[in-house]
Amino acid sequence: QKSSTAKDAEDGKKDYKIQVAGKDSQTIERVGFDLLAIDSNGSAIVHATDQVLNQMILSLDHLEDLKQHEQNRWAHINSVEEIPATYKTSLDWWPESERSNEVWKANIDLQPLLSRAEIDEVVQMIEKTLKKNEKLHRTEREFSGRIGIISSLEPNTVLELAKSFQSIFSIHPPLEAVTIGNGEELTAIEVDTGTANRERRLPCVAILDTGIPKDHPVLGQYIRRVINGENTGGEVCDSHGSKVATRVIFGDITCEHGQPSAPLIAACSIYDVRLGIGPSKIYPGAVLPAFQTLAAAAPDVRVFSLSFDFQDELENYEGSHRDAVVRQIADLDNRVFSDDVLVVVAAGNSIRGVVPNKEYPDHYEDPLWRLRGWSRSFNSITCGGIANHVQDGALATEVGAPSPFSRLGPGFAQSPKPDFAAHAGNGDSTYGFQPGSSLGVWGCADNGLWEDDVGTSFAAPLLAREAARTFSYLQERCDGDARPFGCLVKACLALHARRADLPSRYKKLADLAIGYGSVAFEQIEDQAVNRAVFLWQGIIPNEDELITVEIPVPGEWIKNAELPTLRIVVSWDSPVNHAVESIWVCRQVSITVRVSDGKRALPAKNRRGTSNYTLIGREYYIDKEESDQDNFLLELRYSHQQMAPYPPGMEFSPQQRVGIAYELYDRGENPVAPHPHVQSLPVASSLNRLSHQMPASRQAVSIRTN
Numbered sequence: 001q002k003s004s005t006a007k008d009a010e011d012g013k014k015d016y017k018i019q020v021a022g023k024d025s026q027t028i029e030r031v032g033f034d035l036l037a038i039d040s041n042g043s044a045i046v047h048a049t050d051q052v053l054n055q056m057i058l059s060l061d062h063l064e065d066l067k068q069h070e071q072n073r074w075a076h077i078n079s080v081e082e083i084p085a086t087y088k089t090s091l092d093w094w095p096e097s098e099r100s101n102e103v104w105k106a107n108i109d110l111q112p113l114l115s116r117a118e119i120d121e122v123v124q125m126i127e128k129t130l131k132k133n134e135k136l137h138r139t140e141r142e143f144s145g146r147i148g149i150i151s152s153l154e155p156n157t158v159l160e161l162a163k164s165f166q167s168i169f170s171i172h173p174p175l176e177a178v179t180i181g182n183g184e185e186l187t188a189i190e191v192d193t194g195t196a197n198r199e200r201r202l203p204c205v206a207i208l209d210t211g212i213p214k215d216h217p218v219l220g221q222y223i224r225r226v227i228n229g230e231n232t233g234g235e236v237c238d239s240h241g242s243k244v245a246t247r248v249i250f251g252d253i254t255c256e257h258g259q260p261s262a263p264l265i266a267a268c269s270i271y272d273v274r275l276g277i278g279p280s281k282i283y284p285g286a287v288l289p290a291f292q293t294l295a296a297a298a299p300d301v302r303v304f305s306l307s308f309d310f311q312d313e314l315e316n317y318e319g320s321h322r323d324a325v326v327r328q329i330a331d332l333d334n335r336v337f338s339d340d341v342l343v344v345v346a347a348g349n350s351i352r353g354v355v356p357n358k359e360y361p362d363h364y365e366d367p368l369w370r371l372r373g374w375s376r377s378f379n380s381i382t383c384g385g386i387a388n389h390v391q392d393g394a395l396a397t398e399v400g401a402p403s404p405f406s407r408l409g410p411g412f413a414q415s416p417k418p419d420f421a422a423h424a425g426n427g428d429s430t431y432g433f434q435p436g437s438s439l440g441v442w443g444c445a446d447n448g449l450w451e452d453d454v455g456t457s458f459a460a461p462l463l464a465r466e467a468a469r470t471f472s473y474l475q476e477r478c479d480g481d482a483r484p485f486g487c488l489v490k491a492c493l494a495l496h497a498r499r500a501d502l503p504s505r506y507k508k509l510a511d512l513a514i515g516y517g518s519v520a521f522e523q524i525e526d527q528a529v530n531r532a533v534f535l536w537q538g539i540i541p542n543e544d545e546l547i548t549v550e551i552p553v554p555g556e557w558i559k560n561a562e563l564p565t566l567r568i569v570v571s572w573d574s575p576v577n578h579a580v581e582s583i584w585v586c587r588q589v590s591i592t593v594r595v596s597d598g599k600r601a602l603p604a605k606n607r608r609g610t611s612n613y614t615l616i617g618r619e620y621y622i623d624k625e626e627s628d629q630d631n632f633l634l635e636l637r638y639s640h641q642q643m644a645p646y647p648p649g650m651e652f653s654p655q656q657r658v659g660i661a662y663e664l665y666d667r668g669e670n671p672v673a674p675h676p677h678v679q680s681l682p683v684a685s686s687l688n689r690l691s692h693q694m695p696a697s698r699q700a701v702s703i704r705t706n
Contacts, residue, residue, distance in 0.1 A: 018076040020044045023642040025580045027076060031056065034113060034648035036169070037323045037579045039087055045579075047113050047648060056080070086319070088162040089171040091155050093321045098173065099155075103133055106158055108149040109170040109324060112649045119147050122167045129164075130157065138231075143288045143331040145649045150174070170320030175328065176311045177282040177374075179210060179240045180346045180457040202269040203468035205248045206294055206304045207461070208287060210276030211236035212245050217448040222249050222269045227293055229275040229286030236446060237276030243443030243453065244307050245270050247461035248468075252388075252423050255442045255450050267521075268468050271301055275308075282308045284328055291335050302471050302486060305464035306380075307346040307457035310373040323578070329377050330578035334650070336379035337573040340657065342467050342486040343380035346460035347418045347513075348372050348407040353432045360395045360404045360427075361509040369408045375418070376411035378584055378614050379573045381467075381490055383460040384408075384513045385424025386500070389439055394426045400500025402513035404431060406456055409512045412584045415613045419490075420497055421514035422462035425454030467493060469521040474535070487571040488537040488659030490615055494569045495533065495661035496523040516608070516617070531665040532674040540589075540638055542654040549634040551593075552684075553664060554677035559627040562668025566593070566602075566620040566632070571659045574614055575652045580644035588612045588643055589658060592635040593620055602632070612643065630681055634660070 018024045021038045028035040028044055032052035037045040048056075059066060060077070091099075098104050110122060119139075126149070127136055134157060137150045146169075153161070158171050204224055212219055213236050214226055222245075228234025246253075248268050254261045273290045277283045287306075294301055310325055317325050336343055348371060350356070356363035363369060375382045385403030387396035395404040404427035411417035426439040433439060433454045440452035467489055474484035474492070499517035502510060527533055540547050551566070558564045574585040588611060593602045602620045609616035626632075638656045646652060664674040678684060 020076075021580060022582045024076075025577075025583065026642075026645045029645045031077070035577070035579050035645055036112065036648065037320070038581075039319070045083060045087070047111060053080075082166065083169075085159065085162040088168060088320050089158055090319060090321075091158065093318065094155075094173050103152040103154055104158070105174050106151050106153045106171055107174055107324070108136075108151055108161070108168060109172070109320070110147045110149070111167050111169045112144060112146040112647075114147070114167060118167070122165065123149065126161065126165070129161070140230075140285055142327065143335050144327070144647060146327070148285075170324055172321040172324050175284045175325060177284045177308045178311050179238075179280045179282060179308045180348050180455055202266060203472040204269045204271060204298070204301045204303075205461070205464045205468045206271040206273050206290075206298075206301050207241060207245055207248060208273045208275050208282075208290060208304060208306050209241035209244050209308070210238050210280070210282070211241045211274035212270070212272045213242070213446050214272070216242060216444075216446065218264075218444045219245050219249060219270075222266055223272050224269050225298065226272045226274065227290060227297070229273060229283060230289045232275055232277055232283050232286050234274050235276065236274070237281070238279040239443075239445035239447075239451070240280065240307070240457065241272070241274075241276070242446045243451070244305065244457060244461045245272070246443040247441075247458050248305060248465050251465060252462055253442055255452070258450050260442075260450070268465050271298060284310070287328070288331050288335055291339060291341070295339055295341075302341050303464050303468040304341060304343045305461050306343060306374060307455075307460050309346070309348045309375055312372075313367070313370065314372055314376075315367070315370070325373055326578045326581065329373055330576050330647070332374060332377050333379040333574075333576040334647070336377075336486070337575055337652070340486050340573070342471070342489055343377070344460050344464040344467060345375050345377060345380045345382050346456040347375050347382050347384040349385075349405040349455050349457075350407065350431070352405070353430060355431055360431075361402065361506050364408055364509045364512050371407050371409060371411055371417055375407065376415070378412065378415060378576060381420060381463065381493070381615070382409075382411070382418035382515075383456060383463040384418035384421040384515065385454075385456045385459045386421045386514055386518060387426035387439075388423045389426055391438060393428055394439055395429065395431070396426050398500065398502055398506065400518075401502055401506055402509050403427065403454070403456070403459075405454065406459075406513050408509075412581050413612060414610055415584075416511075416515060416609055418513065419515040419615060420463050420493065420517065420519065422459035422518050424456050424459035427454065463493075463519070466519055466521045470524055473521070473525060485537045485657050485659045487573055487614075487657055488535060488661070491569040491571040491659045491661040492524060492535060493519050494571070494615060494617060495567070495663060498523075529675070530671045530673045531663050532678050533661065533663045536660040536662075538636075538658055540636060540656040540658060543587075543638060543640055545637065547636040547658075549636065549660070550683075551632045551634050551662065552630065552678060552681055553622070553626075553632050554674065554681060555627040555630050556680075557664070557672065557674045557677035558622055558624060560677075561666040561672040561674070562670065563666055564622040564624075565665055565667050566622055566662065567617070567665070568593070568620070568634070568660065568662040569615070569617045570636075571615045572638070572657060574656075575646055575650070577644035577647045579647070583612060583642075583644045585612050585614065586644050586646050586652070587638045587640055587656060589614075589636065589638045589656065591616075591618065593618075594633045594635065595626055596629040596631050596633060598633055 385406035409417035497516035
């Protein structure tokens, strides 16, 4: 029970149901348990030491004799049981293609908090139970520190191991990812970057994909380096990687008669990170190790482009198999928090030729159009597709409308995914695509020939391109060793992104498909004359700190403007815990805008982003009465309260990076430009540099390995 003033409360108290899968997830930590997962019934899967278990049993046996606060600590626990084998594994999870084999490929995931000695002991014990035709091939460590064992097992052995070993969390089929379009050491190969790159240092994007031929006649000179993904073979598997690279390097080009219709101008170079294990297939286990290798080899490469996702709908995974998939997404989020990089993920495509339950653009509730896996990542930015080519027979009939195949949000915790959109092509009345129909986008295949295709695979690299150019632009405005935060670049992109002015029938679909809209670097470099844009980045030292930022807002401009407006976009990267999908993040950043005396808070009129999402937008209408001052105050703080608990086995720095982009503009019919008034302020001369230094080269994350 909790104290309550509600009418139906009895004696000032009311029954309260603990939401372990939601805002009360931290209650698990308070009794000494580590939260590992939440099953489909809402039960918590936890880890606990013998000492904590013995204390719990003793307390529950004498609950009535304990003091009230101690009773409250344990009262929400109904029962404690061993993890059932049916949660750990099911033979139904394996595809039909595997079931005819005598031994099946299987991943054994161990519990996350085992010591190194315990891991060695468990591996040895498992090996002793295997038959002659069964084998443990290798172990792999996830970013969270959890150990997985790649193995070949008979079906009966899968079931027996799940029953016999409490140290085993899950046994599931190998995870597979597919491109979104139609223990070896990581190695790096130096490639001549060509005359174009020697003339000027281009911003660089790491493309994690199926590979690009290093001697490609068009793209080869822009490859800075090749990295072969762990356990992938490092081969070029198909043309997908080359088409993605084309979009990063040259942008959204057009072709006539199979050739570019204008001279090609390169804006970016690329790192070719080869993760393919066959045509259209990506090895998920190589994704996170590639980040680590690239961080050491090229710390200046801060943008990563991912145009692939898991093979199946997230809703089709069950039990601990689903947990393994969602853990990969959480590891990506925590890697972004750790490394301060920007990851662009394609939203994904519906299955070509599948017709939705309602016709476009009213298909936004069709489950076959939902986002899958990595595209739900909070700390990454997800890129949907828009159609810039329309013609008779096309489904999208407005330029800038969502591509008919583009997958739709929301993401975890009702987050407003996707975040952005770029040109991905259109579809025909069959929800398909025919090459040569003028509905697609262009890329250069691995053989050097130009091909048209459709897919968010080819939208995401356009966004990654603009992000890399923005990083480079902001780096030139940093003092000393300072560098722009990834979250600042996200905020900057969001502030400048725009949606097409679409008819009302597209509004619901656009909200779930294209986020802030599309953005080009030129919008950032060449500011609109009637808007004044400001950028700020900083670090909140810990949860108890309140950071106050002065926002220049000239009083003279407020007085002269018809409808003075302040628009703010705030971005941050948060640690996440996959066990609490309804919240996902472990930290929430809150903002308050006050007038300069610090007393009155301004109400936000227009909002974008849920309260715990890591990219939020707010718009404030400024009252004419505020014209007696030249600045407002922006208060920033972050909270861990009622967020997801920090994942077990990982310790995160209390420091929190924050990036802010904001603009002043007059939304009246005859807008008054704020620039002249800003330039007249005493602080104007100091508004041209980003001077905040990182406390270290990366945000520190330590992983406990006992």
